[in-house]
Amino acid sequence: MKTLEDLFEHQLQDLYSVETQLVTALSTMARMASDYELRAAFKNHLQETKVQRSRMGSILKELHIVPQQTASKAMERLIKEAKTFISQAEDDEVIDIGLIAEAQRVEHYEISGYGTAVRYAKELGYRNIAKxxxxxxxxxxxxxxxxGKLAEGRLTRKAINEI
Structure with missing residues (x-):
């Protein structure tokens, strides 16, 4: 990578991979959640993630970037950690609150990536892409x-009572 344009392309490739990986991961998380509201939140975010992946695909196409087949290593690791947690947890309430923590780790990674990509798009003059x-x-x-609201509400209280 020699230019900001190269770095921007790398960021976009990673975000496309992240959204692609999350389609599978969120589906699994929704199945694992025992709380109705949490399951619904995962299902809603799964639908949103499909739209986000489509948006990223459109951006890549507009910039004549072919999506790479390589998975985001950071997202692979976050998903692996979530799977490890799920395999070790024994109580439904603890699983639910743990799933929230794992989901928030993923969201924070996405927030960081999208925030960076927005800045790069603006610097490079891609106003519509930045929007x-x-x-x-x-x-x-x-x-x-x-x-966070689900975690601060009754799910955390339920998990505390189970521990």
Whole structure:
């Protein structure tokens, strides 16, 4: 990578991979959640993630970037950690609150990636792409806030009572 344009392309490739990997991961997380509201939140975010992946695909196409087949290593690791947690947890309430923590780790990674991509797009003069990326960034903030609200509410109280 020699230019900001090269770095921007790398960021976009990573974000496309992240969204692709999350389609599978969120489906699994929804199945693992025992709480109805949490399951619904994962299912809603899964649908949103499919739209986000489509947006990223459109951005890549507009910039004549072919999506790479390589998976995001950071996202692979976050998903692996979530799977390890799920395999070790024994109580439904603890699984639910742990799934929220794992989901928020993913959201924070996405927030960081999209925030960076928005800045690069603006610097490179891609105003419309920056707006599209900002819309996704806003959705990621909302998803993180929604998970936080679930964690601060009754799910945490349920998990505390189980420990």
């Amino acid at each position: 599209t990326l900002q819309a996704t960034l806003n959705e990621e903030y909302d998803a993180d806030n929604n998970m």
